[in-house]
Amino acid sequence: MLLAGTALAGLAGAAQAQTAAAQLTTAGTRIDNTASVTYSVNGTNQSTTSTTASFVVDKKVNFTVVTAQTGPTQVNLGDQNAVTTFRVTNLTNDVQDFLLDPDQQNISLGLFPGSDNFDLTSLRAYVDSNGNGRYDAGVDTQTWIDELAPDASVTVFIVGNVPxxxxxxxxxxxxxxxxxxxxxxxxxxxxxxxxxLNLNGADGTVDIVFADDDSDGALLGDIARNGQGRAYSGYFVAINNVALSVAKSARVLADGLGSANPKAIPGATVEYCLRVSNATLNASANGVTLNDVVPAHTTYVPGSISIGTPGALGIACVVNGSTEDDDSDDATETDGVTASFDGVAKKVVANVGTVSGGGSVAASFKVTID
Structure with missing residues (x-):
């Protein structure tokens, strides 16, 4: 990460030292000048003035674009609205708008230890509307920089979804x-x-002169004095796998004889419990699906699948859970988890969804002993 940050600083597209835009005469300012002449005629002093020479100050377009973070943004697979941060400073002698164009570079720029090998989806750029330096979804929605004053800076976020x-x-x-x-x-x-620039300047017209010197080299997509700037950042998937484990247990619920401690006799009902745990604290496991074939000498109890928060070991498999139907048509499901029972293959399938870092989910179903 330190290596990435060091390289990134060198390739961010930062400009050389600049004169503060506030010290520059504002574009469009009219400058008038006249000369005077004095002379004497037969001992009498005289004076006269010249015609007025006038021109307006032209616009010297200059600005910088730099990354505002050290190293790539660390993300997990499946993250939504992952953010990289940039800073745009207006060094023009006038108020400016700036258009924002986020893109991805599938080349190795030396910014990170590894090469680019994936793209984010739904890539977009937003201006930090409240100036807090943090992307706020639904708040930071403006897609261009509006009326940026000379010497003023603004933060811009590139936001995308990690596949x-x-x-x-x-x-x-x-x-x-x-x-x-x-x-x-x-x-x-x-x-x-x-x-x-090959044409003579018009004294009454504000000419536009590109003076940006934030060239990062033509190979990387920007050249000096083109009215454009570019800076680079990126994303780093720190974890490609998690420590996911599944513990399975069986508990006799009833034996048909009313026993206080029911036994596993023919006709008894047994609950199978599958507890999925994610020991990796900083990454979620997504799309977790459990498959369990109902064992021989047992019969699945229809409508007995439940998915939810694990209960105390040996006491309750699922608490605050939901009972799932047995069919594979999930169109009516609204709780985010689904399950089904295949009567031909005699298999239970439980789609428990996402198991967050450090979290756990439980699924249970029942059988009777033949």
């Missing part, structure tokens, strides 16, 4: 920022087009 892809380890992402026209709050400006 459940076996072997996924590193993913590079990139934030491309494009300078756009400002001046109207709440309206996304169009990308700026630089004035042709």
């Amino acid at each position: 459940n892809q076996a072997g996924a380890q590193y993913a590079y992402d990139s934030l491309r920022v494009v300078a756009a026209a400002g001046g109207q709050s709440g309206t996304q400006g169009s990308a700026l087009i630089a004035t042709d």
